[in-house]
Amino acid sequence: MLTNYFKIAWRNLTKNKGYTTINIGGLALGMAVTTIIGLWVEDELSYNDHFEQKDKVAQVxxxxTFNGNVGTGTAIPLPLAPALxxxxxxxxxxLMMASWTFDAYLKYGEKSISRPGNRMQPNAPKMLELQILKGEKDGLREINSIMLSLSTADALFGEEDPIGKVVKLSNEYDMMVTGVYKDIPVNNSFHNTDYIVPWDHYVANAEWIxxxxxxxxxxxFQLFVKISxxxxxxxVTKAIIDIKKNADEExxxxxxxIFLLSMEDWYLRSRFEDGIQKGGRITYVWLFSIIGIFVLLLACINFMNLSTARSEKRSKEVGIRKSIGSQRGHLINQFLSESFLVVLFAFLVALGIVLLFLNGFNELSRKEINFPWDNPLFWTFSLLFVVVTALLAGSYPALYLSSFRPVDVLKGTHQTGKYSGxxxxxxxxxxxxxxxxxxxGTVIVMQQINHAKNRPVGYDKEGLIQIPTFAQDFVGKTDLMRTEFINSGAVVEMxxxxxxxxxxxxxxxxxTWEGKPDGFQEDLAWTEVSPEYAKTLNLRIVEGRDFSRExxxxxxxxxxxxTAKRYLGMENPVGKFIIDDDDEDPDPPMKIIGVVQDIIAQSPYEPVKQGLYVYDREDNFSYYTLRLNPKQSAGQSIAVVERVFKEHFPDIPFEYDFVDENYGEKFASEERIGSLTGIxxxxxxxxxxxxxxxxxxFVAEQRTKEIGVRKVLGATVFNVWNMLSKDFLKLVVISCFIAIPVAYYIMNGWLQAYPYRIILKWWIFGLAIVGAFGLTVLTVSFQAIRAARQNPVKSLRME
Structure with a gap:
């Protein structure tokens, strides 16, 4: 019986090739989108699955609260760990203390590289569940030891055995390699940890620590814990929440x-507002899941519509089969078999589409998703996916077609009814x-991104590069390097x-400062700069003057x-003092000599933070910032800069970043979401x-004779087009009236997460309406005009 169902299904599919192509094509696209989104969602939800006990690991x-505004973050004080x-x-x-992840120079022999890594306590390999390939698991117990990822070890040592070899860290410290661990997967919070240095070494060599x-x-600092x-x-959070408050009255x-954030929430639920957890990337997981479901639903709707629309073509078949004894259940099974066959073919085509575009999708989404050929769970879900889709797409047509009465169908009195359509x-x-x-939704996302992109950044980021200076070699050479770079002709300022x-x-x-309100809790961004900082960035001095070496x-x-001027409440700040209120180790009073234009140094979607630019008296710098010579190409200038750099720092790898590219990275996440949503x-x-x-x-085919009669009676092509198009355009109007308030409500809620955001304007919704009408007219017109231009003699010759 089942074999017979599939034979009949196959004959029907091959008999109506156009209908079959549309059905399989639509379903294949829908299933491909849903599959790709499913793989993306699975990758997001599996973040940190590298850890077998991630349900017990947390970050502190x-x-x-500053003046009623609650800020939340991962930075904690050093005494917290011993107190806990x-x-x-x-x-x-x-419990494991850790520094922030930052690049360091690693040198062995003549080879010098830069890699991101961390300073951690000796239990780091256990906490991070590192897979040790060579050396010892407890390789951080000695103060001058270092552990490397496999890729870093290969880059430094090649075929040599790295264990026991001495690596120069930051061109200053001799560190012995005690362990090599497998590279941490990309979808892991510690994936950019290519080296680990003992925490004790960090403390011993930094006076400020x-x-x-x-x-x-x-x-x-950072603190990671694994609870009992x-x-x-x-x-635990309930017990420790006030430990810092109780430890220091000031x-x-x-x-x-103080609270714990579970590892399961680090990636997906790390956004806080006023101290309350408000989600994070989980929003996008839900968003794309919903998109995937709706895209598949649209494809299933196509199948339902075309199947029921062709009901008259199948009505006699149903009537004959019922009259010779077929039960309704048999007919339902027949139509579901056809549905299953279509969906199965569509799924095979969808797999081909996924394989074809997966690399491009990975590049766009910055993922490393591999097709799970060897994952039995994937194929189980795929089979379930095919069955559910077949039932979803085929249930309504099966129930509808199997409900015809054979007497009415065979007598020719079967009427579809006024409301059958x-x-x-x-x-x-x-x-x-x-x-x-x-x-x-897509237009609003792109508008929000462009709104932030077009926001004035406050400085000229074109032709500006940054060179990291994470080594003692750079101390005391600022003036020399500035002179050398400028004299080279490649740089106009540094x-x-x-x-x-x-x-x-x-x-x-x-x-404290003159006029500071009682009880005011200040929070100021602090950047130490050399005197040429404003000049290098082309910062505009709006009051007072710039730093001067004179x-x-x-x-x-x-x-x-x-922003700081308004924040400090100073109407005329130039000449006033900001005083360090620390009784134990106060810094000298700082005199305000100028006010500079606000620059966006954090998120372009957030307000600019109040900031101080302090004269760097002790070489506390981390970057050279260079303004390239605009009169020659960037490539030429960078080649000269590299030559000058290597002359003075031959043992340090030359690395640089364009500031405009770094700034562009601030939009990367939203742009990826916008691009994926658009696709x-x-x-x-x-x-x-x-x-x-x-x-x-199908409608044009169904009304072929009617169109022929109308043309004989004088109907024009426009008359026929209008007859076939108006019903569909009415449906689009209804769709717009439903879609606009729904989209407004959802997208307005999405925008609330951005303090700096667009105002929803009528033209966005108008554009969507025009687009929907245009697409409908183009789609319908092709068939309508084609039907209208046919010779009426051909359609009426059988009458």
């Missing part, structure tokens, strides 16, 4: 709250509602800074940005138009 976070171990040691199986051992106010089996994250004014119309409305909503231009690495409080007093000067929207529209094309073809 804290929230602090002493007072709540039973709650933790492991030693000074932070008892300082609860210096939030410059008998407690939960909530229980810090208590900021109401610090209503379900198809409803499905078309659903299709175009989804498509219009997708169009609106400055140093403690943070890159596109980031803020340090925030400080504990200052004034020795400028070493105690400070520039503030426009999926285009495919959704294509699927909808494909279904509309098939439906229009």
């Amino acid at each position: 976070w804290q929230s602090q 171990k002493e007072s709540y040691g039973d709650y933790f199986e492991e 030693k000074n932070s051992l008892d300082n609860w106010g210096n939030n410059s 089996d008998n407690v939960t994250f909530e229980q 810090i208590a004014q900021y109401d610090p709250k 209503l379900p198809r119309k409803i499905l078309v409305v659903v299709q175009f509602t989804v498509s219009v909503a997708f169009i609106i 400055a140093t800074s403690s943070s890159p231009t596109t980031q803020i690495w340090s925030n400080r409080s504990g200052f 004034f020795a007093s400028d070493s105690l000067g400070v520039l503030i940005n426009e 999926f929207t285009a495919l959704a529209i294509l699927i909808s138009c494909l279904g509309l094309f098939g439906l229009t073809s």
Whole structure:
């Protein structure tokens, strides 16, 4: 019986090739989109699955309140770890202090490379569940040891055995390689940890860290924990939440709250607003999951519409089969078999599409998704996917076609009824509602990105490069290198800074100034710069003057940005002082010598933070910032810069970044989301138009004789086009009325996550309406005009 079902199904499919092509093509596109989205979602949800016990690992976070505004982040003070171990040691199986991840120079023999890594305590290999390939698991127990990832070891040593070899770290410290571990997977929070240096080495060689051992106010470190089996994250958080507040009376004014954020939430749910967890990338997981479901639904709707529209073609078949004894259940099985066959072919085509475009999708989404050929779970889900899709696409046509009464069909008295086409119309409305909503959403996402991109950055980022200076070799050579670079003709100006231009690495409080309100809790971005910083960036001085080497007093000067002027409440700030309020180790008072234009150093979607630019008196810089000579090509200038750099730092690899490219990275996540959304929207529209094309073809075929009679009676091509098009255009109008409020509600909610955002304007929705109408007219017109231009003699000769 089953074999017979499939034989009949195959004959019907091959008999109606155009109908079959549209059905398989539409379903294949829908299933391909859903499969790719499914692989992307699985990759997102499997982030950090490298850890077998990720449900027990957490990072210590804290929230602090400044003037009623709650800020939340991962930075914690150094005394927190010993305090937790002493007072709540039973709650933790492991505690591990860590620095921030940053690049370091690694040198062996004549080979020198730069790699990102970390300073961690000796239990890091256990906490990170590293797969040790060579050497020891506890390779960080010696202060001058270092552990390397396999790719880093290969880059430095090639075929040599790295264990026991000495590597020069930052061109300053001799470190012995004690372990090589397998590269950490990309979808892992520690994937860019290519080397690990002992925490004790970090403390021993940095005076500021030693000074932070008892300082609860210096939030410059990270702390990772693994909780004991008998407690939960909530229980631990409840116990430790006020530990920092209780430890330091001065810090208590900021109401610090210490809590644990589970590893399962690091990637997907790490966004906080006013101290409350508000999601994160999980929003995009839900977004794309919904898109995938709707795209598949659109493809299934095509199948339903075309199957029910062709009901008259199959009515006699149903009547005959029922009259010779077929039960309704047999007919339902027959039509579901056809559906299953179509979906199976569509799935095979979809797999081909996925394989063809997976590399491009990976490049666009910055993923490393591999097709899971050897994953039985994938094929189980695929089979389930095919069956569910077949049932979803075929259930309504099967129930509808099998309901015909054989007597009426065979006597020719079967009437489809006044409302028989209503379900198809409803499905078309659903299709175009989804498509219009997708169009609106895509336009709004791109508008928001462009809105932030077009925001004035406050400086000239073109022709600006940054060179990292993470080694002692650079100390004391700033003036020499500035002179050398400028004399080379490749650079017109150079400055140093403690943070890159596109980031803020340090925030400080504990200052007082004239007119400071009682109880005011300041939070100021802090960047130490050389005197030429504003000149190098082409920063506009709006009040006062820039730093000058001609004034020795400028070493105690400070520039503030426009936001800081308002934040400090100073109407005429130039000449006033900002005083360090630290009684134990106060810095000299800083005199405000100028106000500079605001620059975007953090997220372009956030307000500019109040900031101080402090004269760097002690070479606390991390970057050279160079303004390239605009009179020659960037390539020429960089080649000269590299030559000059290598003359003075032959043992350090030359690396640089264009500031405009770094700034562009701030939009990368949103742009990827926008691009993917745009592609999926285009495919959704294509699927909808494909279904509309098939439906229009069938309607035109169904009304061939009517069109012939009308043409004989004098109807023009426009009259026929209008007759076939108006019903579909009415459905599009209804779709727009439904889609617009739905899209407005969803996208307005999405925009609320961005303080700097667009205002939704009518033309965005108007554009979507025009687009929907245009696509409908183009799709319908092709078949309508084709039908209208046919010779009526051919359609009426049998009458």
